[in-house]
Amino acid sequence: MPTSRINIRVITATVIAIASFGTADAAEPPAYPADYRNWTHVKSMVIHPGHPLAEPFQGIHHIYANAAARGGLANGSYADGAVFAFDLLEYDTADNASSEGERALLGVMVKDSGRYSETGGWGFEAWQGDSRTERMVNDGGAGCFSCHQDVTERDYVFTQWRN
Amino acid sequence: MPTSRINIRVITATVIAIASFGTADAAEPPAYPADYRNWTHVKSMVIHPGHPLAEPFQGIHHIYANAAARGGLANGSYADGAVFAFDLLEYDTADNASSEGERALLGVMVKDSGRYSETGGWGFEAWQGDSRTERMVNDGGAGCFSCHQDVTERDYVFTQWRN
Numbered sequence: 432m433p434t435s436r437i438n439i440r441v442i443t444a445t446v447i448a449i450a451s452f453g454t455a456d457a458a459e460p461p462a463y464p465a466d467y468r469n470w471t472h473v474k475s476m477v478i479h480p481g482h483p484l485a486e487p488f489q490g491i492h493h494i495y496a497n498a499a500a501r502g503g504l505a506n507g508s509y510a511d512g513a514v515f516a517f518d519l520l521e522y523d524t525a526d527n528a529s530s531e532g533e534r535a536l537l538g539v540m541v542k543d544s545g546r547y548s549e550t551g552g553w554g555f556e557a558w559q560g561d562s563r564t565e566r567m568v569n570d571g572g573a574g575c576f577s578c579h580q581d582v583t584e585r586d587y588v589f590t591q592w593r594n
Numbered sequence: 595m596p597t598s599r600i601n602i603r604v605i606t607a608t609v610i611a612i613a614s615f616g617t618a619d620a621a622e623p624p625a626y627p628a629d630y631r632n633w634t635h636v637k638s639m640v641i642h643p644g645h646p647l648a649e650p651f652q653g654i655h656h657i658y659a660n661a662a663a664r665g666g667l668a669n670g671s672y673a674d675g676a677v678f679a680f681d682l683l684e685y686d687t688a689d690n691a692s693s694e695g696e697r698a699l700l701g702v703m704v705k706d707s708g709r710y711s712e713t714g715g716w717g718f719e720a721w722q723g724d725s726r727t728e729r730m731v732n733d734g735g736a737g738c739f740s741c742h743q744d745v746t747e748r749d750y751v752f753t754q755w756r757n
């Protein structure tokens with residue numbers, strides 16, 4: 432076997448190994464937060480048509496924090512393992528009352544300083560409707576992070592605890 | 595001492611005893627639910643001006659269930675000790691988004707079949723704003739119960755669990 436062919440195989444294998452390692456370590460997306468309905472409800476907000484974030488966030492959303500995220504809300508600094516869930520529901524108004532409708536999406540931000548170092552230590556993901564498999568974030572969270580960078584002083588978390 | 599004076603004293607003491615017993619057993623109002631923000635958030639709703647319940651329920655409200663109440667949501671039957679909190683916040687709309695404002699009141703319904711037998715086994719109370727002492731229910735919960743009677747089949751609980 433000529434030397435040149437051996438070299439090509441070694442280089443090819445090395446490139447595949449680096450690519451696989453990179454995918455698993457730096458960009459593995461967050462897992463679905465199966466128990467978020469048992470977490471602490473922090474706040475809610477309604478985004479109406481015409482809002483800059485109406486696509487895709489129109490509706491009523493509830494923010495839930497797991498124990499680590501709840502702890503971080505006190506001082507605006509979050510330990511690895513902190514997770515916020517963003518539960519977005521359709522929103523129907525009739526007879527002077529607005530009620531929750533179907534789920535539009537479920538979003539999360541997950542703190543893992545090592546894995547998500549390129550997006551402030553947070554991984555971002557969303558699932559379509561009630562699905563736990565149809566993922567909506569396809570840019571590694573760069574789009575989400577571009578807004579969350581506005582609150583660097585609170586570790587990229589918009590949500591604040593109210594009394 | 596004449597017999598008539600003894601009788602009056604006995605009767606007076608008996609009346610006081612019955613009155614005290616009655617107050618403590620049948621009408622002692624619910625306690626403030628100090629830890630409700632850690633309970634399960636069940637749902638939220640917005641009541642706008644013009645709604646039949648706008649006075650006093652205009653705003654965004656969140657319903658929280660303690661563990662016993664969360665358990666009862668599965669079948670619509672509630673054990674003694676079940677408590678729902680109704681957290682009503684002012685609601686401000688600007689720039690196509692509606693956000694939570696100050697707390698308008700905090701309401702509860704507390705299941706105690708013996709104590710609150712005259713109102714379906716539930717005691718009703720509300721506190722003004724952020725106060726834990728300024729109580730708003732002064733009719734023993736009769737007014738609250740007059741609406742909650744509409745859902746006798748769910749043990750007088752309007753709130754239902756959604757997926």
